[in-house]
Amino acid sequence: MSGQAGAMLAVAELELRRMLGGPRPWVLGALALGVAALGFVVRRFAPAPDDPAAWGFLYVLLLMFLFLQTLGILVPLLHTSGLVRDDLEEGTLVYLFTRPLPKPLVFLAKLLAAGGLSAAILAAGMLAFHVAFALGAGASPSGAGVTTHLLPFVAAGALGVAGYGALFAFVGLLTRRGLVLGIVYGFVSELVLANIPAVVRQLTLMHYLRSVALSRVADGLSSEEEVRELLGVLDLVPAGQAALTVLVVAGVAVLASLVAVSRIEFAGEQQVEGD
Amino acid sequence: MSGPVIEARGLSKWYGAVIGLNDVTCEVGPGITGLLGPNGAGKSTFLRLVSGQLRPSAGEVRVLGATPWNAPEALGRIGFCPDEDAFWDGLSGLEFVTALGRVSGLPRARARERAAEVLEQVGMKEHMGRRIRGYSKGMRQRTKLAQALVHDPALLVLDEPLTGADPVGRRELRALIQRLAAAGKHVIVSSHVLHEVEALTSTVLLIARGRVLAAGQVQELRALLDEHPHRIAIRCDRARELARTVVAMPHVVGVDVEASAVHLRTTDPAAFYAAIPGALLEVGATLEELASEDDDLSALFQYLVRR
Numbered sequence: 001m002s003g004q005a006g007a008m009l010a011v012a013e014l015e016l017r018r019m020l021g022g023p024r025p026w027v028l029g030a031l032a033l034g035v036a037a038l039g040f041v042v043r044r045f046a047p048a049p050d051d052p053a054a055w056g057f058l059y060v061l062l063l064m065f066l067f068l069q070t071l072g073i074l075v076p077l078l079h080t081s082g083l084v085r086d087d088l089e090e091g092t093l094v095y096l097f098t099r100p101l102p103k104p105l106v107f108l109a110k111l112l113a114a115g116g117l118s119a120a121i122l123a124a125g126m127l128a129f130h131v132a133f134a135l136g137a138g139a140s141p142s143g144a145g146v147t148t149h150l151l152p153f154v155a156a157g158a159l160g161v162a163g164y165g166a167l168f169a170f171v172g173l174l175t176r177r178g179l180v181l182g183i184v185y186g187f188v189s190e191l192v193l194a195n196i197p198a199v200v201r202q203l204t205l206m207h208y209l210r211s212v213a214l215s216r217v218a219d220g221l222s223s224e225e226e227v228r229e230l231l232g233v234l235d236l237v238p239a240g241q242a243a244l245t246v247l248v249v250a251g252v253a254v255l256a257s258l259v260a261v262s263r264i265e266f267a268g269e270q271q272v273e274g275d
Numbered sequence: 276m277s278g279p280v281i282e283a284r285g286l287s288k289w290y291g292a293v294i295g296l297n298d299v300t301c302e303v304g305p306g307i308t309g310l311l312g313p314n315g316a317g318k319s320t321f322l323r324l325v326s327g328q329l330r331p332s333a334g335e336v337r338v339l340g341a342t343p344w345n346a347p348e349a350l351g352r353i354g355f356c357p358d359e360d361a362f363w364d365g366l367s368g369l370e371f372v373t374a375l376g377r378v379s380g381l382p383r384a385r386a387r388e389r390a391a392e393v394l395e396q397v398g399m400k401e402h403m404g405r406r407i408r409g410y411s412k413g414m415r416q417r418t419k420l421a422q423a424l425v426h427d428p429a430l431l432v433l434d435e436p437l438t439g440a441d442p443v444g445r446r447e448l449r450a451l452i453q454r455l456a457a458a459g460k461h462v463i464v465s466s467h468v469l470h471e472v473e474a475l476t477s478t479v480l481l482i483a484r485g486r487v488l489a490a491g492q493v494q495e496l497r498a499l500l501d502e503h504p505h506r507i508a509i510r511c512d513r514a515r516e517l518a519r520t521v522v523a524m525p526h527v528v529g530v531d532v533e534a535s536a537v538h539l540r541t542t543d544p545a546a547f548y549a550a551i552p553g554a555l556l557e558v559g560a561t562l563e564e565l566a567s568e569d570d571d572l573s574a575l576f577q578y579l580v581r582r
Contacts, residue, residue: 003380010377010386014363021365091361095422098326099378100351106378262345265329 007101011109012116014096018087019117024078028071032125035066036132043136056149059133060214063153067126068213069206072157073186075121076165079114081178083107083169088266097266104258107169111254115165122157126150149216152239156213163205163246166253173260197235205249208242215239278340279304280430280461281325285334288320295320297485298334303463307456309472310465312482318465319358319434321482325463326355326432339429351379354423358434360415362407368394368418369403372425379426386425393424397451413444420451431455433464437471449475504528504540506568507547511535513560520554521547538568 019025039062043055084107087093096106130150134140164186171185172178194206201207214236236242281303288295296317312318323329324336327343327350335342341349362371369390376386394403397417402410407418416436423431433452437445452475456462463480466472472479481488511517518532518539526543541547544567555562 003382006382007378007380010374014374014378017365018363021363090363091357091359092363094328094355094357094359094361095375096378097328098350098353098355099375100347100380100426101378102347103345 004101004105007099008105008109008112011096011101011106012113015110015113016117018092019079019114025117025121028075028078029121029125031074032067032071032121033128035062035071036125036128038062038066039129040132040136043133055137059149062133063126063129063150064210064213067122067129068153068156068160068209069191071122071125072160072209073164073190075118076115076161077168077179077182077186079118080111080165080169081172081182083110083114083172084261084266085172085176085178093266103261107173107257107261108254111165111169111257114169115161118161118165119158122161123154126154126157152216153213155243156209159212159243159246159250160205160209162250163209163253166250166257167205170253170257170260173257173264201235205246208237208245211236211242212239212246215242280339281463282337283321283324283334284336286321286324286331286336287333288317288324288329289332294485296324299482299485299487300334301480301487301490303461303480303490304478305461306478307452307462307464307476309476309479310463310482311467311469311472311479312465313467316467316483317485318467318482320485322355322432322434322463322465326350326353328355351426352429354426354428354431356419356423356431356433356436358438360412360439362415362418364408365406367404367406368399368410368414368421371407371418372403372421375422376425381426389425389427390421393421394418396424397421398447412439413441413448416440416444416448417451420448424455428460430461430463433462435465435467437466437468445471504542505544506538506540507544508564508566508568509537509539509551509562510564511537511555511560511562513558516558517554517560520558521551524550524554535563 039059042058042062046058049055084093087096087110097103099106127150167185168178168182171181175181190204190206194201194204194210215238237245279302281301283299283301286299287297299317299321310318310321320329324331325338325343327338327346330344338349339352341352343349343353363374366374369387372390372394373383373387376389377383379386381389391400391403394400394417397420399414399417399421402414407415410418416439420433420436423433431452436452437448440448449471452462452464464472464475477492479492480490509517512535514532514535514537518530518537521527521537521539522530524541524547526541526546527539528542529540531538539547551565
């Protein structure tokens with residue numbers, strides 16, 4: 001392993017230890033398991049609908065609203081909005097930024113660690129939900145169900161971590177109020193705008209994440225048209241195009257962050273304001 | 276290494292409207308250099324510029340021939356020990372230093388080996404496996420010093436490394452810093468405690484209100500003070516009689532008398548030292564002690580800050 005790759009791995013390991021030493025990933029993991037448990041309870045105890053296909057709709061609904069649109073924003077927000085600032089305020093950033101590793105690579109290593117942990121929490125939560133929902137139905141979870149129903153949501157969740165994580169990390173570099181701004185942007189702008197029909201929703205990441213998540217929704221769950229109509233997401237784009245759009249946004253945000261982190265001065269326990 | 280270790284030319288740093296360092300031009304040579312000044316003088320700003328944490332607002336700083344801002348290669352030759360008492364929770368001293376060795380580019384196994392070496396060097400061999408959160412202040416200071424050493428830098432930049440350590444710990448840390456310098460490391464060490472720097476080195480950089488007031492050997496600095504009356508204390512058995520004699524000397528500008536001591540200020544120490552034997556003989560006094568009170572760096576510092 002080259003010196004820089006090894007150094008980045010060391011930074012990523014430090015970041016993971018820092019995050020796992022705090023409450024955030026554990027609380028978020030517990031929330032994800034709570035949602036999974038809710039899936040079990042709903043499937044087990046809710047009155048049977050007239051149309052059995054409605055269970056499929058319920059499955060999609062819970063994954064969409066509780067995972068993709070809630071935890072899918074909250075998890076990367078809490079893990080990346082303070083990516084540099086948390087270390088700065090704890091006084092440990094100086095150890096990383098006085099090393100012979102370029103600051104952008106330090107940032108990138110931290111972002112990859114935070115993104116990886118966020119994606120793992122979301123994926124594990126969704127898998128737990130899938131299993132719990134199947135168990136609630138009295139069936140054993142099937143591998144086929146995982147690939148046709150769950151994987152598009154997991155992919156959308158991972159893409160969401162990339163997109164939101166990169167955006168929140170960038171905002172967190174620029175301002176001390178990254179968490180507040182992230183909440184405003186993530187839960188107000190993204191969710192409100194994403195539900196406005198026509199062009200406006202195309203300005204949100206959520207629109208593209210939904211497109212990926214629902215790309216295979218017709219496979220045995222319910223009528224695709226019916227699900228889309230019920231969710232109010234009729235103008236989805238092809239999954240490949242949607243994924244590419246999210247990755248481009250994430251890439252631009254990461255590049256902007258790398259430029260910013262190489263220009264911003266961090267010293268002691270604070271960011272140095274401009275001269 | 277032929278040139279200066281650190282070279283600043285018109286170096287300034289502003290934090291918005293606040294001046295942290297103001298048009299500093301100075302050179303720091305090999306060995307140990309003490310960076311001395313009161314709190315808020317600009318010491319940390321200077322060290323952060325030297326260690327590449329800050330970008331100069333104006334002017335330039337070169338460290339071992341290179342500018343350190345956004346220069347990973349230059350940072351590889353600098354080991355920085357921060358003033359902040361901060362660590363990642365849950366790590367042992369060995370894990371902490373190993374991790375930072377890896378961040379410095381050492382392979383995992385070599386980083387661990389090197390971390391064990393430097394922790395032993397700073398006297399932490401017995402405790403390196405324990406979690407840092409259980410360390411005393413002195414042990415934490417040593418661990419911070421070890422992380423600055425792990426990648427074997429040529430220059431150590433130590434920001435108030437003795438703060439918080441107990442007297443025994445301070446003495447041991449001073450001895451360690453001197454051993455490192457003897458082994459070929461260049462060291463710049465900041466402190467606002469004068470006697471600590473004095474015990475470490477006679478080469479100092481005096482800084483206050485963002486400006487370098489003086490730089491060099493203490494003796495050289497004293498040459499800058501020719502216009503400043505030097506303070507001399509004489510202990511003898513006929514202090515009052517001696518005071519009457521010395522006050523008549525043209526270069527003596529002030530005299531205070533105690534029971535068995537005369538404290539005086541002279542604008543020409545050389546002339547005074549030449550004249551004092553005669554004055555003692557004239558009054559029949561027996562000399563117990565003759566000392567320049569300005570040999571203490573503290574006196575020099577106080578004067579320069581007021582100037």
